[in-house]
Amino acid sequence: MQAFMGTVLTLAAGGIDLVFMDEPETFLHPPQARLLGELVAEMSRATDTQVIVATHSDDFVQGVITGSKEDVDVSIVRITRPSDTENKLAQVAPEAIKSIYKDSLLRFSNLLDGIFYKGVVICEAESDCTYYSASLANVEDTDGLGASDLLFTHVGGKDRMARAYSALNAAAVPTAVIADVDLLADKNKFEELFETMGGDFGVVSASYNVLDASVRTLKVEPIRNDVRSKVAEILDRSQNPIIDRRDLTEMLDLLKAESGWKQIKRKGAGAIDTGDPTAAFASVIAACRAVGLFILPVGELERFHPNVGGNKQAWLRQALEHELFKTSGESQDLVRSVRAFVASRQ
Numbered sequence: 001m002q003a004f005m006g007t008v009l010t011l012a013a014g015g016i017d018l019v020f021m022d023e024p025e026t027f028l029h030p031p032q033a034r035l036l037g038e039l040v041a042e043m044s045r046a047t048d049t050q051v052i053v054a055t056h057s058d059d060f061v062q063g064v065i066t067g068s069k070e071d072v073d074v075s076i077v078r079i080t081r082p083s084d085t086e087n088k089l090a091q092v093a094p095e096a097i098k099s100i101y102k103d104s105l106l107r108f109s110n111l112l113d114g115i116f117y118k119g120v121v122i123c124e125a126e127s128d129c130t131y132y133s134a135s136l137a138n139v140e141d142t143d144g145l146g147a148s149d150l151l152f153t154h155v156g157g158k159d160r161m162a163r164a165y166s167a168l169n170a171a172a173v174p175t176a177v178i179a180d181v182d183l184l185a186d187k188n189k190f191e192e193l194f195e196t197m198g199g200d201f202g203v204v205s206a207s208y209n210v211l212d213a214s215v216r217t218l219k220v221e222p223i224r225n226d227v228r229s230k231v232a233e234i235l236d237r238s239q240n241p242i243i244d245r246r247d248l249t250e251m252l253d254l255l256k257a258e259s260g261w262k263q264i265k266r267k268g269a270g271a272i273d274t275g276d277p278t279a280a281f282a283s284v285i286a287a288c289r290a291v292g293l294f295i296l297p298v299g300e301l302e303r304f305h306p307n308v309g310g311n312k313q314a315w316l317r318q319a320l321e322h323e324l325f326k327t328s329g330e331s332q333d334l335v336r337s338v339r340a341f342v343a344s345r346q
Contacts, residue, residue: 025057037063058113090172118149119174119342174345176292185261207280214277218260
């Protein structure tokens, strides 16, 4: 409390134009560090004081962002030492911080914790982060590698990947992205992320167009006789006179067309037509990996262990409890490649 109140009273006293603080979170528990960060931002606004803080606390940083709202210009400067004689500085501008604040999912994620790590891997969902973290730890153990000090963080889907990457890139945090193959289903979204990460879409546009045109021809419309027989199977598997929600959902799904990209996500790259489409896919994947965008040729996370059923959480529980991540050569090769890419950017 003495450390906490000493900081607060210094700002509250007023009349100070510029305040320097060195690790004000020292001696504080994480919730207190976060609260102190909020108060520093709020009191900076109230007293018109510029505050410069050196910190190693992600909780303090999160508190500052929360307390700043959209009224306080907050900038984050990341300092690293590539060698004994060199300091490297990179800055996240106030506009980028405000953009993160406006997006609740990013604001309450651990995205900016990445400034304290050697590198960050952005994923679509929390389950992806958990699985890849376990897989990487296993690879580092079996390969005799040192800890890579990577943070796996998710952004709740594909829509925020470009924004999240931009914020980390501004702070010069080496960053990679792992995405399901259906990222390619939306040309605009894929192009935005690819170019945000330093790629030139013009270089891959021809290959992408060949691939996309081929995959879209794989669309499957519901066939009357197939739907009729499968509905009968669903109805006959239970003696319950009431159709439950699970049965109803399955029957409604039978009436939906399945896009080509959904099939590729469910079956993997093996479902892509041979010849030019397969060559185009390989070209796109290679170009993406060159900038740190790792698109899953298997389709999606669950395809690493296709024999495991259930929803994603049930699948993840099985993969972790039975240590299945130790048996998938594809997932291990993936995290090795991601680790090597991030290391090359440090």
